[in-house]
Structures are given as C-alpha cells and as structure tokens.
Amino acid sequence: MKLAKIYDPTLYETDIYALWEQSGAFSPSGKGRPFSLVVPPPNANGNLHMGHALSFSVQDIAARYHRLKGERVVFVPGADHAGFETQVVFERALEKQGKSRFDYSREVLYNQIFDFVDRNRDNFQTQIRKLGASVDWSRYTFSLDPKVVKQAYATFKQMWQEGLIYRGERLVNFCTFHGTAFADIEVDYQEEQGHLWKIRYTLSDGSGELVVATTRPETMLGDTAVAVNPKDERYKAMIGKTLKLPLTQREIPIIADDYVDVNFGTGAVKITPAHDPNDYQIAERHDLPFVTVIGFDGKLVHSVPKAFRGLSVLEGREAVLKQLEQEGLLVGDEELTHNVGHCYKCGTVIEPLLKEQWFIDIKPLADNALQAIREGKIEFLPQAKQTQLERYLETIRDWNISRQIVWGIPIPAFQNEEDPDDWIYDERVDQEVITLNNKHYRRDADVFDTWFSSSSWPYTTLGYPDESDFKEFYPLSLMESGFDLLYPWISRMIMLGLYVTGGIPFSKVYLHGMITDAQGRKMSKSIGNVTDPMETIASFGSDALRIGVISGQTPGNNQPYVEAKVIGGRNFINKLWNIARFTEGLVENFDQTEAKAVSAADHWILLQYAKTKTSYVEHMDNYRFSEAFETIYHFLWNDLADWYIEASKIEPNPTLLAELLRGSLPLVHPFAPFVSETIWQTLELRQDSLLINQPFIDLPMGNEKDALQFEKIKNLVSEVRSLLTATKAKKVKLYYHNEPVVASFATIINQLGGTIGVEEAEAGRGIALTGSGFSCWLDIDQESIDRYAAHLEDLISVEQKRTKQLQERLNNPNYVKLAPKELVDQTSSQLTEAEQTLEKLLEEKIRFAPRR
C-alpha cells in the first residue's frame, strides 16, 4: 500500500505546496480565457487571522476552480505597508526600548520601520503558503514597491493638474496622541455619558443675558459667536447684538441660523469654528473668524488667557468650569449621552482641529462610480451591498489624503519658503529643500493616506498601463474582501480605477462577513477569544480549516468560528483518504483508463457522478461554494462510499472505481487541495501530472434504466434495514416470489441488508415489504412481529397523511387548471404510488393486528 493508514496533513502539506510552486503551476498557462484576482494585501507586519483564512479560502477556491476549468488564472499576492497601523506597532516596540519616534529623523525612522517590516516578510509569506493559497509569487507586490509609488504620484499629479486636488485649511479629525489626522471613516464613534453645562453670557450693552448649553466648556475660549434659531421668540430681539464672552474680553455677535434646534438645550449655541465641524460650517456661512484654542499636542494654546495656557483639554475643562462657577456664570449641569469620536488605535478623543491638508474633490469621482455601479457593471455579492455603497457615494465628503506619519509614501509636493501659497509638484521627495528658479521649496512633511495608494491595487499590481498582464487581466474577474472595507477600499478602488484607467477595476465583488467567536463576539486579543488559523492548521490540517470556514458560509453574513466544522472537514478528508485506500487495494494498475459500466451499480454511480458534477458546476459558477462543496461531499460519502463501494465488495469493477476517484479528485481539489493532490501524486493517477492543473474529467454516462434498477435495489435494502431495526429481529431471511430482479441481486441485497439469506418462496412468508415495489417478505419471529405491528401504525399514519395531502391538492380545480401540467401529472402519479403503499400497509395491518 502506498497510502498510509492515516492521513497526517503535517507530513504532506509543505512538500505538496513546494511541488506546486516549483512546477510553475501558479502562473497562468494554456489558452483558456483569463481569470484574474488580486489578494487584498494583508498588513505585511502582522500575522494572518481567521478572517484572512476565510478570505484566502474563498479566493483560492475560485482560483483553483477556474484553473481546473482550463482558464488562464492569475492570482496576485501582495502585502500592505499599512502606514499608520504599522507605525503604531513599531512605536510600541520603540517604547519598550524606552525610545520614541521623536528620537529619530524622518529618514532614519522610515528605514527602521522598513527593516522591521522586512524582517517579518518571511513569516507572513509562510503563513500564506500554509493556507494553500495558489498565488503567483513571481507577481508579489508590496505597497511601497516603486511601481505603486510611481502610480500614486502619477495619479496625484493628474488630479492636481485637473483641479481635483486642493490644499486647504479644514477641520480634520486629529489624534493628539499619535499626532496625525484621519479620514472621516477612520474615526471610531462611541456613545458616552457626558455633561451638558449651561453658561450665562451677558449682552455687551447690559440689556440682558442668554444661557448657552455645551458639552465642551473649554472651547468657549474660541467662541466667535452665539447662534440662535431665527424663529425662536426668546432670542429674536437679541439677534445682531453682541455678547461679552466670559473669561475673555472679546465681544462676539449673536447670529441667527436654522441649524439651531429650538428644543435642544437652551436654544442658544456657542459657536467655536476651529473645534467643531458644525460650528465650522456656520462660521463659513456667516463669515466668522476662527480662533484656535487647542493645539496639535492636545493642550490649550498660548493665545488663551494665562490661567488656562498649556492645560490639557480635560484640565482646561475643569479650570474653565471652576472659574465660571466662581463668577456665578455656571447655571446648569445635566447628564447627557452623546457620541464621541475616538482614535481607533489608542482611544484618544479625536479633536477636530484646523489644519492645512491635501483634499480630493471627491464628488466627480463618486458620480462616475455611481454611474458605473447603477449600470450594473460591477456585480456585488451579496447584492444588498450595492445599495449600501450607492448611499455612501451619494453623500460622500471630500477625502483628506494627508497623514502626519513617516511610514508611507511621501507626498510629492513642495512649498515656496517665501510664499506659502506657492505649492509645486515635484518627485524629489528624498530632499527636504529643493531649488527651482532661485526659489527654495520645502517638502511637505506628510505622507499619503495608505488607502490613496492601495486604491490603485487592481491595476498597479498588473502593471498599468503597459504591461501585458494589465492588457490581458484588467478588469479583475473577482475582488474578494471583508465587507468592512466596502467604504474605505472598495469604493475608492472603483473611483480611482475609473479615473485612472477609464474602466472598472473588477467585474465582481465578493464581500465576506466577519469571523466571530462561537458566541458571535468579535475576536479580540483583549477578550482572549482569538483562534489562530496557524494553530488550527497544526491540529487539523489546512484542508480541514478551509472546509471548516467555508461550509455554511455565505457572502455578507458574519459567521462564528466553530471548531466542530473544522473537525467535520477533517473527518471528510479522512473519508476521502479511505476511499482512495479502498480503491488502491482493488486496483492493480491505475494507468488503465478505459472504464466500462457493467453492473447496475456502475450505471447508477456514473449517473450520480454526472448529476453531481452538473450541480457542482452551477454552484461554483455562481460563487455558492458552500453548496458546491456539499454536493461533492455527499456524492463521495453517501453515494460512492456508502453504496457503490459497499456494492463493489461483492461485484467489483476496479477500472471504473479508479476512474471515479480520478474524476472526483478535481471536484474536491478547490476545497481540499492538499489531500487531493497527495492522493493524486501517491497513486500516480496520471503519469507526470499535477492535479492542480488537471482539467475536469468527464466519465462515461450511466444508463438510466440500469441506474434505476440499482436505485430500486437500494430502496429495498433500506426498507429491509429499517424493518430489521424497528422489529429488532435477528437472523432473518428475505423471501421473494417471482422477482427476477431481486433474484439477480440476491447477494448484494443479502449482504447490504444484513439478512441471512435471500431466497425464492412460493407464497408469502412473514411480513411483507410495502415500500419498495417488490413482492418480498421478511421471515421474522413471532416476538418481533408484535413490535412490527406498532411500527406499522406509524407507517400507516405517515402514508395516510401523505395521501390526504396529495388528494387535496388534486381536488383543487384551480391547481389542476393553473399549475404546470408536469407538476399535476407528477402529483397524480405520486398519489397512485402512495395509495398502493397504503393499501399494502393496511393489508399487513389486518394480518398482524395485535391480539388482544
């Protein structure tokens, strides 16, 4: 035996992967149509988690399936520098050494992080190999590779020239701990218990006062107005007057704006344009000045009154409140639940701060994307995500692409040292100052938002615009990603793809849900509920993990990680292995491939194979991987192993069995690549070939008539087994009368049914079989017959119910009139069948009514 008694994945997986990789099987080949997908690049610095396992599984199943279909598959791997994410991890490492990023120059820090990431590269690539991802390593792209940077610059330049990029001082979401701004969608909002304080402001002319309500009293130092609703009778008379801003000597106007809600708070809102997005908008409308009170370090700035200078936001709040109280201006304090934005990494409260940044005027891009999506150029799985994306694009706001970190692509823009408004585009970002026409320009200290460059992923990885990959494989056939990236990544790939290449970046998007723990909670280190896919692979094998995450999986829905499903996968692999072992024991020569169906079982299994393959292909083509797997799972386990192999023990057809194995392995391969290839190689199912790039195999078609005969025998066997179990009868003979089919299958029936003989009889002996359409009897003993009577009652009531249902359906004239004819015909033949069975059962009942 070449196949070991037990399949131990750890003994084979590494070698099998190396075999594929070295043979060049991962590169596109042949003359089929192109099929392309590009891996959403995981963070180069991190370990792969369960979500990656799912994502790679979905992609690899698609890739392998299309490869087996003979298509030219390109499956491009990559890694993301994940700017901010990685810098944070690195800073933590520095912290452990008692250092911080401020101890190094930008260049030194960048190089250190580069080395740090580079050191982790092997680990990261090993993990992808362990998952069995059939990616083409020769096309591996890192998101800081020159071609990616080059493309980011080209796009930035083009947008700048076309006026789609502007530099402006806006309120940005700023983390004062990490010292960088974020895009709107990167801010993590949490509901919190806070206070609504009420503060009295008096009118400058002494004619009265009003009370404002605020959750952030410290920002009052930057107030430049108080707004009221123009319809609010309480304040109508005050509009246009000025107030004396407490704690400072400034005078600020009372303005009217519809934004103010009459029913909230006091109906009077202090306006701090430099520290609140809504106030910012009001200030724009009313041409109010901007007064900054909080700095980028999170402390109150020098221009605030001396008492508050240098205090943190919270200290400042306390101090301001205390002062107000002393002056008798604090007139209320209510509890309030409100949403507060936090840095998604460190939890620091995000401060809206005024900062000059580069923005993309997103509306024109979003409109193009919307049009393409509405025209149905991109198919979404699940479909509902399309609607969600459309809503997002309809309301999208300009995109801040500047980040104040070092780990990223430097923005190729320089500012005239003498004229702050003079910005030029230049790619000499390795120099801090450049000279042009005798003018000195200083490099922008910022780098691009990682998503800006990674949004070009579909075409930069393929070598836009000139390389043959781009020409052949763009747009991608499939983009697979977690649905959490719908806005930050998918939407931007569509927008930038259309903008840069003029075409959609991919024609299909498959969005998987999040993998949670068994209780449906997010996996997180702090809860300690994380399952490491590498550990699962070590325990159960890569194939088992893949089956575990894919079974029952549908796009768009979260799914818990359930180890039982992985174990189920492992058990299936064991089954497959043993099917192969049984086959190996029977087959002398795997080279012989001219299989012929001889027995009814042969015809039956071939027909089952053909049906399985048809439905498998349909599911696969529609990305219903879980269902496709179920199809092949049940074919192998229930049809092939439970029936055909059992029948083979009596009437073997080794050549056909070998062909069935050969034909099944490609169908299993996308789901269990390692074990299927291991079997293929070990048994040398085809000389000098790899399963990974075998085309799907057509087996001869089974004859329906013979197949049906086996189906009947199968039913007979099932009925025999069922009756034997119900009656607990032992050592029973099956008799038949004038049934040539039963006679010819006597050995199989006897063996599979578990009887001690199948013999011809002149007349009925024992209890009659009622379900399988043969004149057969089980010769059971008297004691068992009493149990049979009870069992009969169950069977009768089932059959009566069924008969009644069918009758009712046929008694409905509208059904007969309106339903398709095939359906009606089917119903009536079912009724006939059910009635016959019922009749037989009732006859049996009369014969074996329990004696009272």
Added chain:
RNA sequence: GGGCGCUUAGCUCAGCUGGCUAGAGCGCUUGCUUUACACGCAAGAAGUCGGGGGUUCAAGUCCCUCAGCGCCCACCA
C-alpha cells in the same frame, strides 16, 4: 434620525428565478469488533421556517405590518 441586514431542528447555518414529503454539519437516541475508515457503519427522533395580515392554484421564498437582534452612516451644541 437615515440606511442595510438577520430571526429556519438543542447548537451553528444552507435553502439561487415561489412548486414536489423544508435540508446539512455537530449534538441526541438505539443497535453494530460488516477485513477502506470508530475521524467509522446502520436505523431513528427532532422544525406551527419570529408574530400578524395580504398576493397566488401554490409562500421559508414575494408584498405590508409588528416585535426582537445586529451592523453601518449621520448627529442635538
């Protein structure tokens, strides 16, 4: 406040364009040393498809409504 989803067996979930006795895996019950497999074999039990209404010959599937759960976006200072 707006949007999107989910609710099907004890558990985790499938169920594609409405159609035949609603499925799977795990778990459960009963019985098996059947020489490929106990990671197994055989036989079973278990669901008023969240509630209500409607459309239809026919609804888990389509429409309306209510309830519970979840996610996303916006946000009342």
